[in-house]
Amino acid sequence: MYSRFCLLSLLLGCLIQLSLCSDTAVSVQGEQDHEQGNTTAKGRSGESRNKSSKAFPVVTVDFAHVRSPFVVALWILLASVLKLGFHFFPKLSSVVPESCLLVCVGLIVGGLLKTVGETPPILRADVFFFYLLPPIILDAGYFLPVRPFTENLGTILCFAVIGTLWNAAFVGVGLYAVCQIKGSGLEKITLLPNLLFGSIISAVDPVAVLAVFEEIHINELLHILVFGESLLNDAVTVVLYHLLEEYSYAPHIGAKEVILGILSFFVVALGGIFVGVFYGIIAAFTSRFTSRLRVIEPLFVFLYSYMAYLCSEIFHLSGIMALIACGVVMRPYVEANISHKSHTTIKYFLKMWSSVSETLIFIFLGVSTLAGEHHWDWIFISCTLIFCLIGRILGVLGLTFILNKFRIVKLTPKDQFIISYGGLRGAIAFSLGYLLNEKFPRILFLTAIITIIFFTVFVQGMTIRPLVELLAVKKKQDSRRSINEEIHTQFLDHLLTGIEDVCGHYGHHHWKDKLNRFNKKYIKKCLITGERSKEPQLIAFYHKMEMKNAIEMVASGGLPKFPSSVSMQTPRRRSTLSERLLPTLTKEREEEVRKILRENLQKTRQRV
């Protein structure tokens, strides 16, 4: 079975190579056609045929006109087959993270392409930002665990904003100092390019973090801290990048520029969120009306999210934050409106797309490494690596020192270590470096970026799992808190809100309560279709649970505990009474029980 797979992969690789080889000869023709907007699609125009009339050709080969969709399909196929293949070697993937394996595959493919005299394709920044990144971020945003995220929002923001700024400044200034050393050969790199480089290299990458953290099953708090940071630092990166590039044209940098820069940070972050929320609400509103045409429900979710991303890109706002906001806002309403099957489709497709995108990104990182030129400078690159590591550790230590004074659940030294060690860099940094113009030492920067990415993905990515086990860091628990605990937490929440009301102090419990009430009173009525919102909640929930229950019972092979209308036998009672009195609840079910209890508690409170 394994050998078959290897064979298949090899075959695929050869095919890709072949397709790329036969490219060169015809690519000029193909591109010219494309420009004329009159591509010889379907190959029927016969323009590319040689005019000397021979006998009528029974079989002709014309690769040029299908080249671009064919190559794209082939790459995706390679990614899927690889993804599938890795699952046949559980031992391998328990030691080496998938991301590392994929980068290696990329390196091999790139090497093969080079040996046959091809320039391997490079990960183009537009392809990355417009087609590969959005599915991953939407998947992350749509399934974002909202409660842990909001509960730790302060900490996450600190790491994302202050931490990233600190890292950028530390790396930038440090490298500038190194460049000033006589004889380093880097004297012509001034402060500004160094800072720009620092801002590119200092942002933690969500794709890399997801790929590694999903495999090590770290506890929820650490996961959301590192992953949340990687999502929210996008705004900082966008602004810093834009700002420093802008400054490189400016004759001098005054106070006005700095103030505008700070202002622009808020515009980028809040603007992105606003665009996301706007599209999220439109998507929720649209899903109110789709009950007659269930089949295009998933499309609206994907389309509106993508529009949110693109719209924020038009105004140079943070596209990642827009996507996250859009996913978070639309989810509760969309899920209430759409059908069970649509929901499955959305879930499945997001997971499918994001996993394929991720695979492609890592493969292309490998391929791109062999594609471009490189300028290897020992001093610059090793200094970058050292400054990145030190900056990250210092930043995390410093920030947690301050944050721990405010946090109820303190971050232990182990946590701090994992947070600093989990600061992986990835394809976003590469793409940003790729976009740099010629004013900067682009080749040197790109080489350094790739080195850092490889170091973090390979060394940190591969060692983080043993380290987590060595340090006995708390892992993700499958079993959740008991309902009793949950009810008490909720009760305390409401109590705190009540106390805040009485004190006249408006803390975050107060505002959360306000928001919940507003949501219930107005927004839900607007965004959730009539039939559903009128249905008593418990009955709706009961329906849903019955459905899940039924599916599970049948799927688990615990044949009919219930008499079906098909089986004409008399019903048997297999389940004992105790089983029925102490039902084993799954996580999702428990979640819902909690939700209802929570809201009913709130009702009680409002009544009293």
Next chain:
Amino acid sequence: MYSRFCLLSLLLGCLIQLSLCSDTAVSVQGEQDHEQGNTTAKGRSGESRNKSSKAFPVVTVDFAHVRSPFVVALWILLASVLKLGFHFFPKLSSVVPESCLLVCVGLIVGGLLKTVGETPPILRADVFFFYLLPPIILDAGYFLPVRPFTENLGTILCFAVIGTLWNAAFVGVGLYAVCQIKGSGLEKITLLPNLLFGSIISAVDPVAVLAVFEEIHINELLHILVFGESLLNDAVTVVLYHLLEEYSYAPHIGAKEVILGILSFFVVALGGIFVGVFYGIIAAFTSRFTSRLRVIEPLFVFLYSYMAYLCSEIFHLSGIMALIACGVVMRPYVEANISHKSHTTIKYFLKMWSSVSETLIFIFLGVSTLAGEHHWDWIFISCTLIFCLIGRILGVLGLTFILNKFRIVKLTPKDQFIISYGGLRGAIAFSLGYLLNEKFPRILFLTAIITIIFFTVFVQGMTIRPLVELLAVKKKQDSRRSINEEIHTQFLDHLLTGIEDVCGHYGHHHWKDKLNRFNKKYIKKCLITGERSKEPQLIAFYHKMEMKNAIEMVASGGLPKFPSSVSMQTPRRRSTLSERLLPTLTKEREEEVRKILRENLQKTRQRV
């Protein structure tokens, strides 16, 4: 609610216009960037910024770099919103088919674009053939009703091959005769262009047929005859188109060219089928191994089908036939291997994609009408229309006259009328016309093609429903034949196979039986994963049925007839005994019961 929708659509229209307007100014820049392979994605490269340093811009607008994905997303959004909107006017869509409404919307959008001084976008042939057509054909192929299709294959092939050839010749020669009339102003159009035009205009279009026939719910026989014809005539169209274009360069056309042309027809048709079957088997084989990674199962189905289409396009084979063959071959094995959720996703996504593609095609047909130049020639166009109608009617009458001598179920005059009237033309003809090179009177041809498409879609599409009702043509029946009937049909099948065996005459029953046995003995073992194929069939089926039953019971709100493990109440018995003795079976269930009975009958036969 309606007004909200109109508003939304209007808004969307305006947005599209806006986006297209702001295009022109930046499109040159955008395209240049694209050529350099260094697109200013993420807009961070700052190259398009004017160099005169102003204060740091807090908000910048840069539409150029997101233009192409944005415009595509906007068009798809427009299509989805329209599709949704039409479902709010059930009265309107019961009179006018959706395709007509969409073409009208296209015309309006095109008109609006023209009034603001924009050239509306045209339906590019490569976009159509590579991105819009495949989803529709794959959807049709994957869900093709195989039994009626194979039972009527002879009739369908006659219509598709001989009928299309006859139509092409009739229209071509007829128009040539008209062109020869002195004073028509068309004297310079020789026989060859006329024949080429005939071959483009005479093929029935699957997209148009699907759009109209899905709405009128005609009986299965007529549906499969017209739809099957529209699918299989692709090979004829490809060959004729290619052949005639090739001939237009040849100095003279000899017997050799004609023989090669006939040979090439077989190559194109059988080659397409071969490519499709090849990829179908690979897809089935791959799905054997996906049990550890359920989430990318749907991707393999889509990818392999698309590869089949593209591969056959490389060799100028019939892509449509490849897709159909691929879908038909892979379906039984893939469905046996993949999970229930993957299956839902595939079904949902195919339906979603195909319906959006269809919507886009019709909108673009409308828009494209206003986009290009036109050359309106009363004589040529009215003659085309008349010849098309007469040719189609004569062809159908003549062919059915011959076919009825062989058919057991004769085609009545009513059937013949619907078959000839259902010969709708559509976007394939338009795209082929669009691809013509300048040697031919392209503008005149395109105008004529558009006129014929509009005539068939509007006049025939709108009147076919009243005519079907007026003639009392048999509609599609929801209730299927009883199981008893089905068993007898199967029994007769096996009897006939036996008789054929005894006589030593190898008819199609014999070969079908051989194929079934071969499939069971070898192919299923290769392509269906071990666990599944070993599971006793009846138990597997029972499982599946239980699952469906459970879902339906819960979904239909007929709350628990079975005690769930969650509800702690004592089980109630609502269903009476008679209900349980006479279970109401749904169609799918019946289908499966039949399948099992059928195969078990076969077993009995083999034993005896």
